[in-house]
Amino acid sequence: MNFSGTLRINKFACFILVFILFLIVYWRTGAAEFPSDKSDLVNLKSLLKAAIQAAERGGKKVKQGKDHELNVKSKGETLEGANDPVTDADYASHCAMYYALKNTFSKLTIVSEEHSKDDSTCADQPVIDVEESVPNHESIESMNDEHVYAKDVTIWIDPLDATQEYTGMGVPIIGVIHYPFTPRTFWGWYTKKPSANILNVEYNEENKHHPKVVVSRSHPGKVAELSKQAFGSKTTVATAAGAGYKVMGVVNGTYDVYLHATAIKKWDLCAGDAIIKTVNGRMTTTKGDIVDYSPDGNVKVSHGILVTRFDHDYYLSKMTKEAKP
Numbered sequence: 001m002n003f004s005g006t007l008r009i010n011k012f013a014c015f016i017l018v019f020i021l022f023l024i025v026y027w028r029t030g031a032a033e034f035p036s037d038k039s040d041l042v043n044l045k046s047l048l049k050a051a052i053q054a055a056e057r058g059g060k061k062v063k064q065g066k067d068h069e070l071n072v073k074s075k076g077e078t079l080e081g082a083n084d085p086v087t088d089a090d091y092a093s094h095c096a097m098y099y100a101l102k103n104t105f106s107k108l109t110i111v112s113e114e115h116s117k118d119d120s121t122c123a124d125q126p127v128i129d130v131e132e133s134v135p136n137h138e139s140i141e142s143m144n145d146e147h148v149y150a151k152d153v154t155i156w157i158d159p160l161d162a163t164q165e166y167t168g169m170g171v172p173i174i175g176v177i178h179y180p181f182t183p184r185t186f187w188g189w190y191t192k193k194p195s196a197n198i199l200n201v202e203y204n205e206e207n208k209h210h211p212k213v214v215v216s217r218s219h220p221g222k223v224a225e226l227s228k229q230a231f232g233s234k235t236t237v238a239t240a241a242g243a244g245y246k247v248m249g250v251v252n253g254t255y256d257v258y259l260h261a262t263a264i265k266k267w268d269l270c271a272g273d274a275i276i277k278t279v280n281g282r283m284t285t286t287k288g289d290i291v292d293y294s295p296d297g298n299v300k301v302s303h304g305i306l307v308t309r310f311d312h313d314y315y316l317s318k319m320t321k322e323a324k325p
């Protein structure tokens with residue numbers, strides 16, 4: 001990344017935790033000198049390490065909550081009138097992530113819909129040790145430090161439905177996706193590298209002639225038809241839930257194409273966008289535009305999404321020529 005330009009550079013990182021998102025926004029202007037007081041700076045590398053650990057802590061809370069819920073259900077107890085364990089789990093998860101980051105980076109602005117006010121019941125979260133390497137993510141240690149002004153960084157933590165809170169600018173740079181139930185965390189830092197658990201995929205030109213396409217579970221029929229129309233009759237179509245999950249399927253080579261033909265929220269896309277770009281793949285609308293995460297823009301992409309690791313232009317040309325979503 002180049003910090004010496006005169007253009008206003010806007011970047012953000014986003015973190016998906018099932019239905020929870022972190023959005024880290026930072027921007028800087030001009031070629032200013034860094035202040036001599038180091039405490040005014042934040043190291044993005046430390047922030048990545050902290051975000052992974054915060055997501056994993058949050059994931060544990062979600063998982064505990066679900067286990068508890070199953071327990072309650074299996075005992076045949078009614079959930080009516082009782083605290084909703086899912087809500088409690090969501091809350092505990094938010095709280096753990098919010099205060100873990102807040103206590104670790106006191107100068108960062110962290111915006112969370114659920115925890116914008118002080119909440120003494122859960123504020124006592126242990127600080128994340130950003131000097132220690134993160135288990136399974138030791139590969140971060142070899143990366144360079146990257147310091148930006150703390151005042152220019154905003155971390156957003158929000159549930160998926162809080163789209164009105166969505167403000168951010170520019171292109172996603174760091175994406176983190178955490179799966180709480182089979183605990184694994186994947187990340188990508190665009191222009192740097194992906195997490196070590198993201199394996200290299202060999203390019204095979206043959207795949208163009210019989211691509212494996214993954215589509216949403218919600219209206220598979222129409223997109224399946226569209227895929228075959230666009231990419232040929234040898235196309236195979238699978239369905240899966242979750243945009244982040246489908247992007248990861250393209251990232252790991254299980255699928256050649258992720259096609260989404262209807263409107264989709266940008267929240268669902270940004271972490272995957274950063275990760276697919278990190279492995280030199282691409283995410284565009286079905287018309288070939290990159291997704292713009294500008295604050296005043298629509299929170300939805302209305303023309304669908306095309307995600308590939310290879311041959312993006314080829315698939316795009318097929319889309320625009322053969323089929324109109």
Ligand SMILES: *[C@@H]1O[C@H](CO)[C@@H](O)[C@H](O)[C@H]1NC(C)=O
Nearest residue numbers: 245246248249250252253254
């Ligand atoms: C690849 O990604 C898909 C979808 O996210 C997942 O089901 C599968 O287990 C992954 N495979 C490997 C080898 O990681």
